[in-house]
Amino acid sequence: QVQLVGSGGGLVQAGGSLRLSCAASGSVGSIRIMGWYRQPPGKQRELVATVSRGESTNYADSVKGRFTISRDSARNIVFLQMISLEPEDTAVYYCYASTLEFRNYWGQGTQVTVSS
Numbered sequence: 001q002v003q004l005v006g007s008g009g010g011l012v013q014a015g016g017s018l019r020l021s022c023a024a025s026g027s028v029g030s031i032r033i034m035g036w037y038r039q040p041p042g043k044q045r046e047l048v049a050t051v052s053r054g055e056s057t058n059y060a061d062s063v064k065g066r067f068t069i070s071r072d073s074a075r076n077i078v079f080l081q082m083i084s085l086e087p088e089d090t091a092v093y094y095c096y097a098s099t100l101e102f103r104n105y106w107g108q109g110t111q112v113t114v115s116s
Helices: none
Strands: 002-007 010-013 018-027 031-039 046-052 057-059 065-071 075-081 091-099 105-106 110-115
Touching: 002 091, 002 105, 018 031, 018 046, 018 091, 018 110, 031 057, 031 065, 031 075, 046 065
Parallel strands: 010 110
Antiparallel strands: 002 018, 018 075, 031 046, 031 091, 046 057, 065 075, 091 105, 091 110
């Protein structure tokens, strides 16, 4: 079992920045990928960014160049630095982890609201 606790959301004006954090606990040695998904109002959950054990990263096209995902493996924390935020980035952001056994875990979600 893996437990994920996300934090760092909030309200920001367009053009502003936020940093999300996700702390993993439990069977952290089995995690192969961590990252973030988001669910905008009235829409389906979508990939934002992921980082693998080998530090390979993957980003949604809509956030490339604006968001940066990083991983502190020693503390089992993943960060999502978001700059140049747009109203379209408004969503509930969910921390995500996938294990070597291909089990998926989700954090509780943190709200990010970008005002125009």
